[in-house]
Amino acid sequence: MNTIELKRSFHSLIDSINNDSLLMNFYDLMKTRTSTKEGQLWNRLTEDEQEELLMTLEESENPENLISNEEMKHKIIKCPFDDL
Structure with a gap:
């Protein structure tokens, strides 16, 4: 387009x-x-925050580090029977 x-x-x-x-x-x-100027948000981050984001991006490219949508939903919305 x-x-x-x-x-x-x-x-x-x-x-x-x-x-x-x-x-x-x-x-x-x-x-x-x-x-918003490009890079403005990135520049507001500390060096540690920038490094953490870059590491997270790198880790997310490995399929072994990923979880399914269903698994994530289960972690967010705790099932009432989990504690039984």
């Missing part, structure tokens, strides 16, 4: 949304993303 097609599709998507709250969230996101 070229830039013109993408913009047209983007406008059509926005025009099809009839939820004011969703539109406001979308607007805020786009405004923030277009006004």
Whole structure:
């Protein structure tokens, strides 16, 4: 999809949304993303935080370190029978 097609599709998507709250969230996101300079968030992190993120990214590329969506849901939403 070229830039013109993408913009047209983007406008059509926005025009099809009839939820004011969703539109406001979308607007805020786009405004923030277009006004934030690239690398600004990264530069606010400490050196330790940057290193931890890079290590996490590297670890996530190894399938052995990943868990399924179902397993993650189970960890987040504790089953009431887990303690029995």
